[in-house]
Amino acid sequence: MSERRPSPNNELVALYPGSFDPLHNGHVDIIHRASDLFGHVIVAVYDKPDKRLYFTTAERVELVRESVAQWTNVEAASYANLTVDYARDRSAHAIIRGLRATSDFDFEFQLALMNRHLNEDIEALFLMTSLEHAHLSSTLVKELSQHGAPIEDLVPAGVAEALRRKRERTDG
Numbered sequence: 001m002s003e004r005r006p007s008p009n010n011e012l013v014a015l016y017p018g019s020f021d022p023l024h025n026g027h028v029d030i031i032h033r034a035s036d037l038f039g040h041v042i043v044a045v046y047d048k049p050d051k052r053l054y055f056t057t058a059e060r061v062e063l064v065r066e067s068v069a070q071w072t073n074v075e076a077a078s079y080a081n082l083t084v085d086y087a088r089d090r091s092a093h094a095i096i097r098g099l100r101a102t103s104d105f106d107f108e109f110q111l112a113l114m115n116r117h118l119n120e121d122i123e124a125l126f127l128m129t130s131l132e133h134a135h136l137s138s139t140l141v142k143e144l145s146q147h148g149a150p151i152e153d154l155v156p157a158g159v160a161e162a163l164r165r166k167r168e169r170t171d172g
């Protein structure tokens, strides 16, 4: 892998919103690359996504926080309002999303156009997944974990540990 550029000395703020239930290495890769481009990156954990949650909002935020601690220009937060409203509240210039496959595109396209309709001042920016993370999703990680399959290569250490604890509680 090429050597990383130092964090940029600029005032551009990016919001990276998602469910992060839980955070995995595909997300971490996007966060790391965004932190090379933006002066400040807010990883924004959505409080009430339209899906059944495995981890509470506080747990999801804490797992993000400890996993991004090495990047001083990255922050973890939660929000419960519309993403564009939260982005405006936090003075974000762009909303970052990751793209894995063409199957992500339709939904992300619709979402980006709706967000622009709601607030045309905030740009949507897409970062393509890295090849080694293209197959990764939170849903698959949870499923593997529930069946006791190894997930240490797919998620940060703290997330693997949290998944293990959660599984033991559910099993026991």
Ligand code: ADP
Binding pocket: 017, 018, 019, 020, 021, 026, 027, 030, 049, 096, 097, 098, 099, 100, 104, 128, 129, 130, 133, 134, 135, 136, 137, 138
């Ligand atoms: P959502 O926000 O749709 O509930 P997630 O929390 O899983 O979904 O993901 C947040 C963002 O990260 C989304 O833009 C999603 O496309 C992106 N993402 C998810 N998995 C990957 C991956 N393996 N590589 C790159 N980006 C990803």
